[in-house]
Each structure stands twice: as structure tokens, then as C-alpha cells.
Amino acid sequence: MDVFSDPANRDVYITGFLWILKLTLAGGAGALILGVLLAAMRVSPVPVLRGFGTAWVNIFRNTPLTLIIFFCYFGLFSTLGFSIADDIDLNNFWLGVVGLSVYTAAFVCEAIRSGINTVPPGQAEAARAIGMSFRQTLTMIVLPQAGRAVIAPLGSILIALCKNSTIVGTIGLMESSNAMKDLINANGNAVIAIFLVFAGTFAVVLIPTGYAFGWLAGRLAVKR
Amino acid sequence: MSTDAVLYDHPGPRAKARNLILTIVFGIGLVALLYWIYSRFDAKGQWAGSLWEPFTQASTWQDYILPGLLATLQAAAVAMVLSLAFGIIFAVGRLSDHWWVRLPAGAVVEFFRAVPLLLLMFFIFFGVPFITEQPMSIFWAVVLGLTLYNGSVLAEAFRAGVHSVPRGQSEASYAIGMRKSQVMTHVLIPQAARAMLPVIVSQLVVLVKDTALGYIISYGELIQLGVNNLSANFGNVVQAAIVAAIIYIIINSLLTAFAGWLSRRTRRKGRAPRAAGAATQQATIEPGLGGGGGTL
Numbered sequence: 001m002d003v004f005s006d007p008a009n010r011d012v013y014i015t016g017f018l019w020i021l022k023l024t025l026a027g028g029a030g031a032l033i034l035g036v037l038l039a040a041m042r043v044s045p046v047p048v049l050r051g052f053g054t055a056w057v058n059i060f061r062n063t064p065l066t067l068i069i070f071f072c073y074f075g076l077f078s079t080l081g082f083s084i085a086d087d088i089d090l091n092n093f094w095l096g097v098v099g100l101s102v103y104t105a106a107f108v109c110e111a112i113r114s115g116i117n118t119v120p121p122g123q124a125e126a127a128r129a130i131g132m133s134f135r136q137t138l139t140m141i142v143l144p145q146a147g148r149a150v151i152a153p154l155g156s157i158l159i160a161l162c163k164n165s166t167i168v169g170t171i172g173l174m175e176s177s178n179a180m181k182d183l184i185n186a187n188g189n190a191v192i193a194i195f196l197v198f199a200g201t202f203a204v205v206l207i208p209t210g211y212a213f214g215w216l217a218g219r220l221a222v223k224r
Numbered sequence: 225m226s227t228d229a230v231l232y233d234h235p236g237p238r239a240k241a242r243n244l245i246l247t248i249v250f251g252i253g254l255v256a257l258l259y260w261i262y263s264r265f266d267a268k269g270q271w272a273g274s275l276w277e278p279f280t281q282a283s284t285w286q287d288y289i290l291p292g293l294l295a296t297l298q299a300a301a302v303a304m305v306l307s308l309a310f311g312i313i314f315a316v317g318r319l320s321d322h323w324w325v326r327l328p329a330g331a332v333v334e335f336f337r338a339v340p341l342l343l344l345m346f347f348i349f350f351g352v353p354f355i356t357e358q359p360m361s362i363f364w365a366v367v368l369g370l371t372l373y374n375g376s377v378l379a380e381a382f383r384a385g386v387h388s389v390p391r392g393q394s395e396a397s398y399a400i401g402m403r404k405s406q407v408m409t410h411v412l413i414p415q416a417a418r419a420m421l422p423v424i425v426s427q428l429v430v431l432v433k434d435t436a437l438g439y440i441i442s443y444g445e446l447i448q449l450g451v452n453n454l455s456a457n458f459g460n461v462v463q464a465a466i467v468a469a470i471i472y473i474i475i476n477s478l479l480t481a482f483a484g485w486l487s488r489r490t491r492r493k494g495r496a497p498r499a500a501g502a503a504t505q506q507a508t509i510e511p512g513l514g515g516g517g518g519t520l
Contacts, residue, residue, distance in 0.1 A: 043231055044246075045232055045235060045239070045243055046243050046246045046247050046250065047247065048246075048247045048250050048251050048254070049246070049247075049250055052250070052254065058473065058477065059473060061476075062429070062433075062472060062473040062475075062476035062477055062480070063433075063469045063472050063473060064432075064433040064434070064435075064436030064437075064447070065433070065436075066436035066439055066447060067447055067451070067465060067468060067469055070439075070447060070451065070465065071462075071465045071469075074455075074461045074462075075461060075462045075465055078461070079268060079270065079461055079462050080264055080268055080270070080462070081268065116231070128233070134232075134233075138231065142231065163338075163339075163340035163341070164340070166340040166343060167342055167437070167440075169342065169440070170439075170440045176343070177340065177342045177343050177346055180343060180347070181346045181350055184346070184350050184351045184354070185350060188354040189354075191347070191350075191351035191352075191354045191355060192351070192355065194351070195343075195347040195351055199335070199339040199343055199344070202338055202339050202340060202343070203334070203338040203339060206338040207334050207338045210338070
């Protein structure tokens with residue numbers, strides 16, 4: 001473990017995981033907002049909206065994230081001239097967030113839509129039968145039940161997003177996978193220790209997160 | 225639309241008018257967006273024939289796109305076979321009666337599901353040569369990484385599948401005097417495998433998408449050859465990326481459709497164990513996100 005007693009190496013490690021954290025938070029926020037919008041489109045009674053949502057999901061769910069991030073940099077930024085920030089690192093970070101958001105939003109949309117599908121039609125019928133308006137039915141009956149069914153899938157999406165954010169390294173951001181690569185190339189005598197520290201950090205954070213979401217989903221599940 | 229019943233009544237005249245207005249407003253917005261993309265491309269000269277023309281020539285496909293696609297499919301296919309073996313072994317390991325088999329198997333599966341695939345590939349490709357003092361074959365670095373991750377995901381899926389086989393099946397097998405190993409190999413795994421077929425095919429989508437990570441360690445797959453190298457020659461990175469994306473979308477849509485057909489078929493034949501409906505549905509709801517995803 002003497003690799004990490006060198007403060008420079010510790011900095012590389014910390015900076016790498018700070019990027020991962022920022023990417024996860026920003027990408028997660030973007031994906032959640034976009035995903036909710038897309039889900040609303042996909043369950044709306046308007047065919048054009050439904051078509052747009054369906055097209056989005058099918059395009060981004062079936063394209064590798066690597067290609068999407070690649071396109072964000074070489075397509076959006078280099079060729080089409082979209083730049084978000086002047087600082088190179090920040091610009092790459094935001095390009096990465098755009099890529100992560102549009103990709104993950106497709107999965108968020110599907111999770112929410114399948115959550116709505118778990119609500120039995122009888123619930124809404126009963127709500128209407130006792131005279132609730134559309135808005136009341138939606139906010140008091142359907143969404144609370146759908147929300148509980150959505151916790152576990154959204155949890156796994158968040159975990160996947162955190163792992164996927166390493167892919168932003170491909171456009172030059174020094175996140176943890178690039179940080180690990182550099183440390184390995186500089187310290188060939190301690191590769192296993194370096195890998196275990198980086199992989200262990202992910203494992204220590206993500207495995208309990210997964211169990212926590214599973215426990216929460218079980219607690220809140222609608223007993224039918 | 226199965227959501228209609230939950231969310232909406234049949235539209236009356238006012239709702240119909242509102243939907244029509246929404247359709248028109250959004251339609252205009254969509255057309256405006258498409259036009260904006262078009263003009264943005266136009267301003268950067270992206271509609272120039274010289275950028276799109278290479279895709280009409282056989283040599284472009286023969287030299288770049290098809291070899292890349294072949295490498296992608298090869299890595300995915302080899303990793304799929306290995307993942308299945310890994311998945312079955314570790315699923316059985318986690319279901320073992322002996323704690324000294326169960327715990328390590330569980331630890332391995334949990335670990336590889338939590339570690340980003342890219343980190344794993346970097347370790348195998350850049351780190352392992354330091355240990356073995358042999359250069360690492362790039363193909364095997366990609367395949368091993370894919371196998372460890374997807375094998376772990378499949379192990380979890382199999383475990384869920386074995387649990388979903390009705391209890392009476394294993395009780396009956398024990399009753400006629402089978403040993404645990406026989407119950408596993410003759411009764412539980414065949415039934416679980418049939419129930420999990422759609423999940424396995426869905427996992428293929430994840431594999432095909434994850435081979436793209438090979439581009440980052442310069443494995444000559446579709447993005448490396450068909451986008452990176454191709455655009456280096458013709459200066460058409462946007463166009464090449466769009467073509468590659470279309471190829472991925474076609475392959476993965478076909479796989480998804482196949483998985484859907486399989487799950488409908490198993491349900492129709494009444495072969496799917498009762499509880500597996502939920503498990504397979506859960507797994508097909510979330511076709512993995514690639515490098516992650518899958519069900520918890």
C-alpha cells in the first residue's frame with residue numbers, strides 16, 4: 001500500500017473519484033429530469049409525443065454509451081462546435097454529463113413507465129367511480145403506487161450510472177479509470193494493490209447502496 | 225397501450241381538442257428542432273457529399289465497417305459462451321449447502337457486479353502484464369472483462385431462475401432419491417435455463433454494447449475501425465458515428481425482439497415456472513445499461 005503513501009498518488013485517486021461523484025450527481029439529475037419528461041410523453045394520449053419518446057428510448061438504449069460519449073466530444077464539440085465551458089476539463093465534464101444524461105434517461109423512462117404499468121387498472125377505475133378527478137386520480141392513487149414500484153429499478157440505474165461514468169475517461173477526463181491506468185503504468189510493482197484500492201472503493205460504496213435500495217423497495221412495496 | 229386504462233378515460237370532445245392542440249404544438253416544435261439540427265449541420269458543411277459518399281462504396285465497408293463489426297460480434301459471442309459457463313458455476317456455488325463454497329462465490333459475484341467494467345479491462349490489459357511479464361492479448365482482455373462482469377450478472381439471474389422453479393419439483397426429485405447434484409443438473413437448471421432464456425438473450429444486448437469499451441483499449445471493433453479509423457481517412461466523424469449507431473441499433477433491436485418472442489413463447493407453452501414470469505419480466509424491463517444495469 002506504499003503507493004498511496006505518496007501524496008501525489010493520493011491526489012490522483014481523490015481527484016478521480018471526485019470526478020466520478022460529480023458525473024454521477026450531474027448525470028443523475030439530468031437523466032432523472034429527462035427520463036420523467038420522456039415517461040410522461042410515452043404514457044400521454046398524444047401519438048406524436050408517444051412516438052418521440054419511443055424513438056428516443058429505442059435509439060439511446062441500443063447505442064453503446066462509449067459511442068454516445070465519443071460523439072459528444074468528436075461530433076458535438078469538435079465538428080459542430082458546441083462548447084459548454086472554456087476550461088478543457090470542465091468542458092469535457094459537461095460533454096460527458098450530456099452523454100450520460102441522454103443515455104440514462106432512456107432507462108429512467110422505461111423504469112417509470114413499467115412502474116405505472118404495475119398499478120392495476122382497477123385502482124384508477126375505483127378512484128373514478130368515487131368521483132375523483134383526473135388530477136386527483138393521478139396524484140393520489142396512481143403515482144404514489146407507481147413511485148414505490150420504481151425504487152428498485154431506479155436504484156440499479158443510479159448504480160449503473162456511477163459505474164458508467166468511468167467511460168467519460170475516453171474523452172480525456174482524469175476520472176478514476178484513467179487515474180488507475182496512470183498509477184499502474186507508473187508503479188508496475190504494485191498493480192494488484194492499486195486495482196484493489198480503486199475497485200474496492202467502488203465495491204464498498206456500490207454494494208451497500210444496492211442492498212439499501214433493495215431493502216427500501218421491499219419496505220415500501222405495495223402489498224397486493 | 226395498457227397504461228390507458230389507468231391514466232385516462234376515453235377522450236371526450238374537449239380532451240380531443242386538447243390532444244390535437246398538443247399534437248400541433250409539439251409537431252411544430254419537433255420540426256423546428258429537426259430544422260435547427262439540419263441548419264447546424266449545414267453551417268458546418270456536414271451535408272457535403274464527400275463526407276457521406278464513402279458509405280456508398282464497397283471498399284469502405286470491406287476495409288473498415290465489416291471487419292470492425294466482425295470483431296465486435298466475435299468478442300460478444302466468445303464472452304457470451306464464457307459468461308454462461310461462469311454464470312452457471314457461480315449460481316450453483318451460491319446455492320451450495322456448504323458455507324465455504326457459498327461465501328466466496330457470493331463475494332466474487334458481488335464484487336464483479338460492483339466494479340466498473342472499464343476499470344476491470346484497464347487492470348487486465350495494463351496491469352496483468354506487469355504480473356505475468358507477458359504482453360496481454362487485447363482480444364482476451366476485452367473478452368475476460370466482459371466475461372467476469374456479465375457472468376456475474378447471469379449468475380444472479382440464474383439464481384433467481386432456480387429459485388423461481390416451483391418447490392414441488394425439487395421435493396419430488398429428492399423424494400425419488402436423487403442427490404442434490406442430480407436435482408440441480410437434471411431438474412432445476414434445465415427448467416431455470418428455459419425460464420431465463422429471454423434474460424440471456426437480453427444480456428447479449430449488453431454484451432454487444434459493452435464490446436464498445438474495447439475501443440478505449442484500442443481493440444479493433446466497430447467504433448475503432450468503423451468510426452475512428454474511417455473518419456481519420458475521410459474526415460467524417462459525425463457521419464461515421466451515425467452509421468455505426470444505426471448498425472448497433474439494428475442488431476440490438478433484433479436481439480430485443482428475439483428476447484421478447486422467446487419470453488412470449490415460454491409463457492404460451494406454459495413452461496415458465498409460475499414465479500419466473502415476474503423474474504423474467506423484471507429482467508426484460510431493464511435490459512442492462514451496459515457496464516452496469518441488470519437487476520439487483
